[in-house]
Amino acid sequence: MVFIGFSINIEAGKSTALVGQSGSGKSTIIGLIERFYDPLKGAVKIDGRDIRSYHLRSLRKHIALVSQEPALFAGTIRQNIMYGASEDIDESEVIEAAKAANAHDFIAGLKDGYDTWCGDRGLQLSGGQKQRIAIARAILKNPAILLLDEATSALDSQSEKVVQDALERMMIGRTSVVVAHRLSTIQNCDTIAVLDKGKIVEKGTHSSLLAKGPTGAYYSLVSLQRRPNNSEIN
Incomplete structure (x- = not known):
């Protein structure tokens, strides 16, 4: 107990x-x-x-949760940031959320940018990069x-x-x-x-x-x- x-x-x-x-x-x-x-x-x-x-x-x-071991899904970085947000999100909002989470610069430096494939559970990214994508996701969701x-x-x-x-x-x-x-x-x-x-x-x-x-x-x-x-x- x-x-x-x-x-x-x-x-x-x-x-x-x-x-x-x-x-x-x-x-x-x-x-x-x-x-x-x-x-x-x-x-x-x-x-x-x-x-x-x-x-x-x-x-x-x-509710938005950012935990010690963030959950990323097989898909692109863009899809992972948009996961859980409302349907009518445009590109500029995704980029703003990534900038606020200090993630935009490293994403922009990747060969495929926001279309970079994360790999299963985000295996292609470092721990710090995954964390910043999870934080961008929470910012975009704008939770209570x-x-x-x-x-x-x-x-x-x-x-x-x-x-x-x-x-x-x-x-x-x-x-x-x-x-x-x-x-x-x-x-x-x-x-x-x-x-x-x-x-x-x-x-x-x-x-x-x-x-x-x-x-x-x-x-x-x-x-x-x-x-x-x-x-x-x-």
């Missing part, structure tokens, strides 16, 4: 980050919102309604709810910064749930919830959680990540 007596309220139009050790239940929350599985007891509600009362396909039309599960983890630090900027622009005014190991990527979220063994142990903004000092759970996580860079030689 992952959650017992667990409750979290994610504000509409705001960004909520979920942080904590591996196995604390972060990705489980993403799975419950997407309805990949249902809780044995209790309910997941969107706009006050149990999500089991929504038609599944209609529910997912309003954006779920980011380690969305920038496969990128090098330079690409991560550009994609992070694109994601932060995309999160404005949108209900966003962000799972991240690299805490530097979630500092600007409206709310940060710290999970430990299926429970929320702290909740607040980056600055308010850091203000708790060394006894705080979030402070400890941040300190752990900063330590290698700040090691001093005495």
Whole structure:
């Protein structure tokens, strides 16, 4: 059992980050919102309604997920970006989404551009390239709810910064749930919830959680990540 007596309220139009050790239940929350599985007891509600009362396909039309291992399909890059978006999308919108995801330049540099075949599960592309195509797909879909599960983890630090900027622009005014190991990527979220063994142990903004000092759970996580860079030689 992952959650017992667990409750979290994610504000509409705001960004909520979920942080904590591996196995604390972060990705489980993403799975419950997407309805990949249902809780044995209790309910997941969107706009006050149990999500089991929504038609599944209609529910997912309003949700975009970018995960650590993005799902690409055998087909062209264009088809993969357009997957899940409405039918009446034109070329300029595809290109704008790719630019926003920092993907346009590498796509334009490929021999066949947007008509490049991705291969089964995107085998022809690097991890960072696949991730940016998945992010472009999410941007094009323009969802009400954006779920980011380690969305920038496969990128090098330079690409991560550009994609992070694109994601932060995309999160404005949108209900966003962000799972991240690299805490530097979630500092600007409206709310940060710290999970430990299926429970929320702290909740607040980056600055308010850091203000708790060394006894705080979030402070400890941040300190752990900063330590290698700040090691001093005495």
